[in-house]
Amino acid sequence: MKAVGVVVEYNPFHNGHAYHLEQAKKVAQADLVIAVMSGSFLQRGEPAMIDKWTRTKMALAGGVDIVIELPYVYSTAPAADFAKGAIALLTAVGCESFAFGSEDGAIQPFLDTFELIHGHQEEYNALIKESLTTGASYPKSLHYAYKQLSQKFPATYIDLSQPNNILGFHYIEAAKTLDSDIKPMTIPRIAAGYHDALQEGASIASATGIRQALATSCKLQQVQDVLPKISFDYLANWYRQYGKFASxxxxxxxxxxxxxxxxxxxxxxxxxxxxxxxxxxxxxxxxxxxxxxxxxxxxxxxxTWTRLQRMLTHIYTGFSKEQLHNSVTPSYIRLLGMSMKGQAYLGKYKKDISLPLISRVAATKDAMLTIDIHAAEIYNLSIETGNMEQSLPKDYQTPPIRF
Incomplete structure (x- = not known):
């Protein structure tokens, strides 16, 4: 069975995600899709609007066959470390390829960009340092260094000011650095950009646009057309239970x-x-x-706003510099859910998976997993306060979802 991997947050799962899954499976000629999904807190340093178990259900209903959790250490990290954790897990679970959405939409410019930066690493670092001395922020200094290099060695490169292109670059960088055989593929984003607001009458919207629309009015009907029906139903049920989305x-x-x-x-x-x-x-x-x-x-x-939010996330969850320093590589695969096909895949290839596959956290002692559980507990408490009749699933008690 041939598996293609995707790196996701599904915050929430929308029609654009459904399109990406369909195309990823088609381009990779894969039998199933494995998603590594962020848990309670996300890469831009914010709480997920709904909990990971609800998002797992959305993913399985939308066509994912296996959902594994990206540990907190990586899910809240800068792009390079976020990508490194995700690609390490997809490699460990046996994916032959991974597919990511991008503004560029073609894989060769990503590979050329990697060769440009890593083939001239000393010069690139010197240009970053030069820019930083002028008082520019680190992201702006990265952009400056990249622009200088690309003008000096002209070719077809990606636009590294675009958020999905940035992540895509780091996915490829991670695969190369980890010496992984996993094959990169990219699917062009359609209809809505990463930061685009929700457009009336549209069937595709960005997750950012969906969250902004709900934060402004909490009228669920305005996002109904841009979500698969079952995703919308899960979202509506969540709001009925808790009366709010996490932010x-x-x-x-x-x-x-x-x-x-x-x-x-x-x-x-x-x-x-x-x-x-x-x-x-x-x-x-x-x-x-x-x-x-x-x-x-x-x-x-x-x-940057994102850097501040990640800092605040770590303060909120109590994640220390020492814990970050001690978290070098993923040490387990946390199974959140699976389809019948996903269950068959794990049954067939479980012995070939290079990291411990965890389905019952109560039976496992691992420092990185302890951080995940603590973050989930903090998240749950923040949601449940004022509404104690509706409790969220507890990590120690919740088995993988079978769909």
Missing amino acids: WETFWPFLQFTLIRHTPSELNHYAEVTEGIENALIKAAKTSHSFSSFMEKIKSKRY
């Missing part, structure tokens, strides 16, 4: 309390907290009535 705005009272109860030296203990920003975090938290007003006070040229 930093809904979590703000808990985050505010977390920030204020710490001293600056205690905040400095957490991953990605650097350069004295801990003082600014506490000061802003004391005078902010919402997450957005808080972010407006702390954002600067030095820190």
Whole structure:
């Protein structure tokens, strides 16, 4: 059985994701799709709008055959480490190929871009350093270095200002660095860009646009046309149960309390907290009535919005610099759900999977898994507060979903 891998968040699963799955399977000529999916907190440093078990159900209903969890260590990491964790897991679970969505839509420019940067690594690093000395942010310095190199060695390269292209580059970089035999493929994004707002009458929308629309009005009907029916039903059922979708705005009272109860030296203990920003975090938290007003006070040229959110995620979950330092490579495969075909695949190839396959976390002791469980508990508590009659599935008690 031939498996193609995808790296996903499904926050939530929409028609664009369904198209991507269909095309990935077709292009790879695969028998099944394996998705490595972020858990409770995501790569841009924010809580998933609905929990991982609901998103797993959406994925299985949408055509995924096996869903495994991307550990918190990687799901909340900068793009390079996010990609490294995801590709390592897809390789370990036996995928022959992986397919990612991109603005570029062709694989050769990604391969050429990798060769450009890694073939001139010293010069690239020197250009980044040169830009940083001018006070430019790290992302802008990366863009500057890339632009200088691509002009010096002209060829067909990708646009590294586009979010999906950036992730795609890092997926290929990860596969090359890990010396993996997994074959990269890319599917062009259609109809909606990563940051595009929801358009009336559209059947395809970005997950960002869907979340923004729901955050503005919480009128579920406005997103009904851009989600498969079963995804919409899961989303509507969630809202009926909990009366809200997770976001930093809904979590703000808990985050505010977390920030204020710490001293600056205690905040400095957490991953990605650097350069004295801990003082600014506490000061802003004391005078902010919402997450957005808080972010407006702390954002600067030095820190991107995403970097700040990842920092805050680590503070919120208690993820320390020491834990980050000790998390080198994935140490397990956490199974969240499977279709009948996925179950048959695991039954056939389980002995060939190079990492322990975990379906019952209560029977497993692993430092990285402990971090995942803790993050899920923090997330669940934040959702359940004020609505204790509706409890979310507990990691220790929830078996993989069979679809």
